[in-house]
Amino acid sequence: MRKKEKRVVEEKVVGKQDRMGRLFVAPPVILFLLFTLLPMIMAIGLSFTKYDVINPPRLVGLANFRKMIKDEFFWIALKNTCVYTLMYVPAGLLLSLGAAMFLNADQKMVGLFRTLFYLPVLSSTVATATLWFWILNPQLGLLNGILELFGISGKAWLYDSKLAMFSIVLMSLWAGFGGNMMIFLAGLKGIPPIYYEAAKIEGASKWQMFTKITMPSITKTTFLVSTMLIIGTFQVFDQAFVLTKGGPGNATITIVYYIYINGFKNLDMGYASSISLVLFAIILVMTVINSKINKADI
Template sequence: MSAVAPVRRRRPGRARRHRQRHGYLFIALPMLLFAVFTVLPIAMAFVLSFTDYSVIGETNWTALGNYTRIFHDPYFTTALVNTVVYTLMYVPLGIAVALGAAMLLNRRVRAVKIYRTMFYIPVISSTVATATIWYWLLNPQYGLLNVFLGWFGIDGPAWLHDSTWAMPAIVMMAVWAGFGTNMMIYLAGLKAVPRELYEAARLDGANAWQAFRHVTLPQLRRTTFFVSTLLIISAFQVFDQAYVLTKGGPGNSTITLVYYIYNKGFGKLEMGYASAISFVLAAIILVFAIVNARAVDRENR
């Protein structure tokens, strides 16, 4: 019997190696930019969080001094409480508005594309421009919102000048300015819900509310988890609205963690301390995201 020649593995051809080289070249530039403008600044900020770096003057190694200082800083506690309050108001309201708008636009009606575009315009608009509009709307004397409340005999508050109402005013603006993105996500989720489920619910005698509760919401659990995670991250990073509308006032009632980081880093040049607060904020966001994921996973079981 003749010996069977061993099967040799074919090496990749020249065309394949050529494609691989081009693929690596295409990946190299984005990865380089990511490393230079994201990974490197994060690493530098992490190192600075253990120092008293202040742009000017000498830099000394403080080890865990900045992190220890955080837990004895009353202004950090105020900023943290304000951020949590903002999150508790912003996340549920953001989900409700985005889902409601998505359900209204998930219909075969004329000009629905125009409405989708109109609802998305605030997302791509400048924060300063939208804040200017809301600053006029919330004016205590001639603001449109207080004028509307006056039609019903309600004396509207001094929204941005009252420590009780300043945070709800910022939440209203933030929800209005950002619900367009979450609305589009919910629209995609609603398009994926099988029509047969609604038909079966209708045959079982379910009304609109029952169909929404027992069909729409369960089918949108993963979408809601994704949207809520985005909203939580966005809420803990809120800065523009507080900076433009209230500058953290009145009486520090709207100072948030990112705004406090900005004040420490660029206002008082305490870059090391600001870096430490940034990593504490990142840890807080991570914890909330994990808790949210666990809660949704428990419901899906």
């Protein structure tokens, strides 16, 4: 009898916990459905229509995708986004990992440097871009002022088509590497010290310990950071919008910036949605390729 009563009590407790769990999970699930899943479904539907916001959507089939193939500015935006990705992702990985390894050591002032490196992440992208707009100003900017102290003539960083994308990458690295550094630091802290102690006894060099112990141990961490970087680079918008407005000469117009132009300036929501769908496919393919390179399970 006691066993039966005990089972009934346990079932009530489990049922209460289950209801409480569902209650706590419900708000984020509802928000995800309303603001992520539903817009995605709507974007897929709109990509096959001609929709100018004012008039009802008109079904056009694959016309938007055929238009995309012939659209010169789409290919310029895609090329610029790929250039940004190729510049930013490797540099972001190296900078974040290097900073994490430096701060992983038990030295004085490490806590201060961790805070200083992470501070830019707390600022909004628009605020950071506004700051860098002043730093890179060709006449009154801080960077050119420092270069002049060493007898180096300053550059028109944001107004030269050859330097504009590099300037955006420079700003993005400064603003974003702190967050990825903390992820790498957590991965490094998870490596058992005994591995390095055994390697030292065997006479392994620091480079051998890095390639044979550190990198294999943080494979999943590297996959996470690199995936986040790739997704972030293909979605870059704020930096180009604030710093260069896509110029000069469309040198910094990106995919998301082009989606913004078509959707909110040209009021061609159907075409903007079709570009968004292609962007989603590109990010998905890049994520799968990245998982194969890092040998990580998605």
